[in-house]
Amino acid sequence: MTVTSVMEPKMPKCWRQETKPHKFCPGCGHGDVLKALGTAIDELGIQDRVVFGCDIGCSLLSWDFFNFDSIQTHHGRTTPVITGVKRARPELICIAYMGDGGGYAIGSQHLVNAASRNERIFVLLANNAQYGMTGGQMAPTTLPGMKTETSPYGRDVEWTGNPTLGPEMVAAITPDSAYVARGTMSNLRQLTQMMKKALQNQIDGNGFSFVEALASCPTNWRTNAAKTWEFVEKEMPQYFKVGELKVPAKKEG
């Protein structure tokens, strides 16, 4: 007999059921960030126009996550691959998904230049303060004093600088028609709204859209559930302020 009363977790329509449950670690922020993205896409009704590119790193695990045409690119190169698609096929909705290492370290030149050129793409970046894929090394977003495999005595900001402020940087170099925000997995409703605005900005042909999402990595933080939330909600926002940094004015008419 089939039991039909089992509660199925509600998932966005554009998620690919065959690849669920997903393979992110328990407590990983990626699942929540991609839920917000899926919800935003469902609400805008643009699933059949989306091309999704994912970076190398844990974000790679999203490569078969959605019912969209999706590309595994190279580490740091998702922004130019997706830019190439958009430039050649402007009618598509192009999304580049990456982590903090992919966006702010190895792919930073692409982020800066795509933003400066006001590319009509949406770059979505999950910030979990270290490289999860290779075993937890220091990332541009690692918090001061935080221990990682390549900062075994804690991040020394004198030697390695302060955590990268991505949205602040993107906001500074984009024209007024760009959308720039930092959301968090701890406020999914707000994060979803940000993604909707980012996507709408592309649909309207306005300009570059960028959302950083604060995301958890209990595996590499070695934190239990309570400590994980404390890190996301208390520690990270000390350096990474949540909110919209740039919202394009509504187009006339």
Next chain:
Amino acid sequence: MVEAYIGEYASGKSENAVNRALDLLERGRTVTLVDLDIVEPFYTLRPIKKELEAKGLSVIAWETGDTVGLGEAGNLLRGDMLWALRREGDIVLDIGYGVEGSKTLNLLHGAHQDPELRIIAVINISRPMTSSVQDVVDYVRDLGPVHAILNNTHLGEETDEQIIQEGAKVVAEAAKILGLPVEATAADEKFRPTLGETDAMGHPVRYLHRLMPKTFW
């Protein structure tokens, strides 16, 4: 019985965890072995998972084919790993290396409330980071909570009795400074005739059947 084996990179944590689990199993106990090596995805239990399960062990570990982009994508932890301490019977945890030491145990539900949990630091004094008494003391202090030390000194194929006994001596001295007991000395099965039941310092000897060489990548 809940035992977590932690220690330096390539110190022999996994070999000791596997052998301990099989030893408990042979005594007719129910045993679950958990692979928590989350820094680098090699020399872990994946390749021998099926072989161990065939012997009657419950093994919580990935299988290589199930991982995505091994080493280039996350998927290091699985839900069943987090709930491992709720299993029936004995639990043996293989904790990988990393700067966070025994903090990896924070990931397990109930680890801090479990009165049975014993954390055992595996030491091989042929490893450069733990080659002297002072090195071992500094290293173990840095690990976080530890309940006992295990001497697993060897030099691969070149191991001889003298190397094992030298390890026993250094580990005993370090344990004294740390105020910790020495759990045992571990040695390859082939040393049973010469070493006997205890090492030169009087610690019990656990004999190992080497399985980990089969687990490369």
Next chain:
Amino acid sequence: MADKPIQGEKRMFVTGNEAVAYAALAANVDIMYGYPITPQNEIMHYFTRLAPKFDKPFLQTEDEISAGFTTVGGVMSGKRSFTATAGPGNTLMQESMSMAEMMRIPTVVVIMQRGGPSTATVIYSQQEVTMTCYGANGEGIRVVYSTCNHQELYDYTIKSFNTAWKYRIPTFVLGDGYQAKMRESLTMYDPEARGIKMVDTYPLVGLPGSPGVDRDPAHLRNTYNTEEELYEVVSNLVKDYEAVAPEIVESESFDCDDAEVVVLAHGVVSRAAVEAVRELRKAGIKAGHFRPITLRPFPDKELKAVANQAKKLLVVESAQGQFAKLVHHSLYGDSTPMEYIFKPGLGITSDEIINKVKAML
């Protein structure tokens, strides 16, 4: 501050990545630059744990383009500098290594080969032979040591600094993901205690004195105006390289003198070849093994001598003929029949070699 990282000699049980980190420290390296990539991460992990004890800095860069160029900068400032990478990271470092070739910058890069092309696997392969020897827009003015065990990783990491600085040629230690992660024992030593003198380093920029007053400024270039100018520069690079190549080349051969079949392999695969030759000899089959240690410069003379004596050659590698291309080039004109085992990204066992050799008889 602690004294030397390795005092005298000691027998140790380590992984290949650690062997490299300790060797670099034993070689009195001044600075490491790097970016995370599997399977070389523990070189950085161990360097960052150990180096501060000896007051040696590490810089984690934003990517491998930067790791390569910061290494170039470190070397030009006169410091013994190195980096380590693999696969896609090696691809990104080709740009900086091209500059190093042109400007004779004695960089040291340790490569732990992984599967390719693209991101592929993090595990193992020998598919970075062509790239490490001849990558970028140049003529391959490089030294490439292909190691086969931990002792060699240690020895050649130390040696690579001396080769680089003695000849002013960018130098590579070419390992692989198996060597990186395998565990075996080796003897770590203080090079000085073995009578190995580290070749002195010296600055190419930041020189003493007042430029334009008591010395000429160092104006270092890699850009030329005319074809003729460039031709002269490259010809000189090649001439200098060829002049020192005989001093640099290294190879090993086992049981080749009377061998009917000689197995050609390099790196970790030569371990399987040695094992296979031992077994074949036990079975009364005349097999031998030749192994270049330097893939650049290639031991042409030594290989030709072996090929002249052998009835047949068997080339074995974990790539689709990258090593075989070097062999073909080296043996141009030689008519000894050659067969192959090509397994890109896969390990090769002695049994496979034994069966193939038997089939060739």
